[in-house]
Amino acid sequence: MNLRRDVFQAIADPTRRAILLLVASQTMTAGAIASNFDTARPTISKHIQILTECELLYQEQSGREIYYHFNPNKMKEVAEWLMPFAKMWDERFNKLENIMKKYKAKK
Amino acid sequence: MNLRRDVFQAIADPTRRAILLLVASQTMTAGAIASNFDTARPTISKHIQILTECELLYQEQSGREIYYHFNPNKMKEVAEWLMPFAKMWDERFNKLENIMKKYKAKK
DNA sequence: TCATTATGTAGCTATTTGGCTACAAATATA
């Protein structure tokens, strides 16, 4: 359980994506997170560990409880990777681009 | 090699992310894609197959050659999943869409 | 203090993954 701990690998797992949605909506303790799943608690604990290692979550200790916070800046890395693709799915952009193309062709 | 063929699992692998960037920039044959990597051709072929199965790529046969095209709409699913998080990483913007708008304005 | 609670770790397992070589199938070309 060591290598390939990047954000993309982290969000590949559906359970981890669910954890991220949960914690992003509200900071929670490890136990509170686990209580949202049928999966065994140590399994969720491992998922939380993976998310923490790649910095999508960070810990705040409070006595014996550990609160997990969502780190938006790390998730932003995914959005940044998507940017080069984004122009291709936006219809308005494609329309504009096509209009410009036609306009230039006429000149 | 069957289950879990969703977009998130597909983009988890660095080689597949590189293939997507390549093909998004230009439609290419399987051989042309493979020639960009040190990895053995059948290995790349398998990556291409995974990307095709989850519809990030689609095929266009031309004789014995197969051209692979990028499907932006499928990638968009990732951006849509990111939306609930987007407002958290930049105060100035409330939607991923706005960030994309800004990106395109720069171009 | 002693039991309870919150959390993480160890160690095991079955399955999936990503890689390779060897081979097959189909199209193009000399």
Next chain:
DNA sequence: TATATTTGTAGCCAAATAGCTACATAATGA
């Protein structure tokens, strides 16, 4: 037609993954 090219498939393997149970550690609180 015989050969070369393009691509995919089969089958193997080592490593990684996600899951579990059992145990360890540390803080609360009766």
